[in-house]
Amino acid sequence: MRRSDLPEDLEALSKVLVSIIGAGHPYNIDGIGGGTAVATKVAMLSKSDDDWADVDYFFAQVSVEEKLVDYKPSCGNILVGVGPAAIEMGLVEPVGNVTEVRVRAVNTGTLVSEIVETPGGKVRYDGEAAIDGVPGTAAPIQLQFMEVEGSITSGIFPTGKSKEDIDGFEVSCMDVAMPMVIGRAADFGVTGYESAADLDANKALFEKMEAVRLIAGERMGLGDVTKSVTPKFGLLASARDGGSACIRYFMPWNCHPTLAVTGSQCLASCLLAPGTVGEGFLAKPHASPARLQLEHPMGKMEVVIDYELPNGGFHVKSAGLLRTARKLAAGEVFVPGEIWHRN
Structure with missing residues (x-):
């Protein structure tokens, strides 16, 4: 979703996201959530003003059975789709057959480089990359995470102890x-x-x-x-x-x-x-x-x-993973007027 399409105020935003997902019922029957925490996640994208990043990725974890939204964490599995979505939404211009999308996860400050295949200037979704737990195969998306220590705490060992x-x-x-x-x-x-x-x-x-x-x-x-x-x-x-x-x-x-x-x-x-x-x-x-x-x-x-x-300490310089994503839908989702009336 585009961040600009949603309320700036977090309390109002939470009400909108709860309505969209249908939080408050185990099946999310009055919304588009999947009835499980892995399918009640929301990514909100915008152009970044960061010197390094192209796109800001703001994440919300919406509860399933409670009408709650948590903005503290980020989500890497949802982040995989940020690169392709940013290109599809016109936030990033594709460059050649492979496009790097530089993402700032605003919840945590983590910086991530996503390598997306874009032959002919279009995001490629079909391919041979396979991920355990995900049906079928798709085009690979290479992720490189930087500045991952102390994502929302004081450091890699926030209590000061390794154990x-x-x-x-x-x-x-x-x-x-x-x-x-x-x-x-x-x-x-x-x-x-x-x-x-x-x-x-x-x-x-x-x-x-x-x-x-x-x-x-x-x-x-x-x-x-x-x-x-x-x-x-x-x-x-x-x-x-x-x-x-x-x-x-x-x-x-x-x-x-x-x-x-x-x-x-x-x-x-x-x-x-x-x-x-x-x-x-x-x-x-x-x-x-x-x-x-x-x-x-x-x-x-x-x-x-x-x-x-x-x-004798331990410092993570970066972390790399290979993932996949595919486009499922594009369109509009509707929110009841009593929850939010967009001007």
């Missing part, structure tokens, strides 16, 4: 593209190999994670996160299908069917950084840039982390 005890569980609180609380699956009483549906049914697990998450949110400087989707939660287990490690990513009140682009960067960094709960999961040391294969419920996601170890 700490919270409510009797050893966890790492990290912020690389997405603030996360990361623990070992075994410590929370699961294997880490369960399906997303099986984990969603494990209410005792969510009670443990939420108790830890609420305390971690305070320690990370995020305040009361009771109604916020950040920090997210991640659990680690040893790889069992030839990958680097097995992960389960929580959004945070249900398990992601695959893995978030932003969360993948934080989890990969946890595996690489010394002194975290992720230390020891990798079978061998990885030189920088490290190419990690993260196993998730529907396959694997490859993440490339360019990092350095200054004075």
Whole structure:
């Protein structure tokens, strides 16, 4: 969506987005949401005034069953479509057969380079790139994330510790593209190999994670996160299908069917950084840039982390991923006049 088509005031904007999605009903039956947190996300685009970026990407996570909107996080999976959409909307002019779209994620300040195929000046959507958890194949979109440390907190380790005890569980609180609380699956009483549906049914697990998450949110400087989707939660287990490690990513009140682009960067960094709960999961040391294969419920996601170890610390220079996107629809969505009457 174009940011200019929507209310500037965030309270008014939230009411409009809740109406568009149909938040407040588990099926989003009075809106165009998909009845799950992965399908109630909104990207709002505008020309950027940043010296580097072409496009500003403002993200909103709309709740499914509650009439709530969270503007704190960003979303990498939705960001994949920003490059093609910006070209389609005329915000960026295609250049040759391949066009770089430079994106600023305004929620977090992250800068992202997207490489989009544009033969003949048109976005190409068909191709042979395959993503585990996504049906079919499509044209590849290469993403390179910069300035990902401390996306909405004070730094990569916002509590000042690489590992700490919270409510009797050893966890790492990290912020690389997405603030996360990361623990070992075994410590929370699961294997880490369960399906997303099986984990969603494990209410005792969510009670443990939420108790830890609420305390971690305070320690990370995020305040009361009771109604916020950040920090997210991640659990680690040893790889069992030839990958680097097995992960389960929580959004945070249900398990992601695959893995978030932003969360993948934080989890990969946890595996690489010394002194975290992720230390020891990798079978061998990885030189920088490290190419990690993260196993998730529907396959694997490859993440490339360019990092350095200054004075025994850990610094992420950039993160790269390959994703796909396709155009689904173009048109207008209608909002009831009592919610917002656009002049």
